[in-house]
Amino acid sequence: MTHDEAPHAADTQQEPQRQPEPTKAAAGPVRLSAEQVHKQLPQGWQGDETSIWRDFSFEHYLDGVRFAERVGQQAQQANHHPDILISYGKVRVTYSTHDAGGVTALDLEEAASIIDLK
Numbered sequence: 365m366t367h368d369e370a371p372h373a374a375d376t377q378q379e380p381q382r383q384p385e386p387t388k389a390a391a392g393p394v395r396l397s398a399e400q401v402h403k404q405l406p407q408g409w410q411g412d413e414t415s416i417w418r419d420f421s422f423e424h425y426l427d428g429v430r431f432a433e434r435v436g437q438q439a440q441q442a443n444h445h446p447d448i449l450i451s452y453g454k455v456r457v458t459y460s461t462h463d464a465g466g467v468t469a470l471d472l473e474e475a476a477s478i479i480d481l482k
């Protein structure tokens with residue numbers, strides 16, 4: 365081997381063994397920013413990056429109870445469960461995605477849909 369054929373340092377370094385990319389677990393719903401939530405709030409809803417909520421008014425207490433039952437049935441179907449506060453003449457429904465620690469598209473979708481249950 366002549367002098368100018370001496371191996372360069374780079375030639376002797378082994379390429380680092382690239383580790384295979386770990387398979388990513390299925391990504392859960394993505395937590396939205398306060399601005400994203402504000403822009404996408406369905407009509408009648410209010411909230412921030414931690415949760416969204418809406419008050420539904422009822423003439424009779426039991427109408428609110430029955431509405432809450434319908435919301436609960438849909439929540440079970442969707443596997444996405446809001447907090448439901450039943451008061452006299454009013455039901456407050458609050459959505460957040462526990463698994464994401466904030467508001468996600470799931471919350472916005474469910475919120476937009478439950479007006480049809482009134």
Ligand SMILES: C[C@H](O)[C@H](O)[C@H]1CNC2=NC(N)=NC(=O)C2=N1
Pocket residue numbers: 443444445446459460461462463464
């Ligand atoms: C295991 C079960 O599917 C999860 O805990 C579901 C159930 N319902 C849920 N409801 C809400 N609001 N947020 C969640 O993250 C959630 N996760």
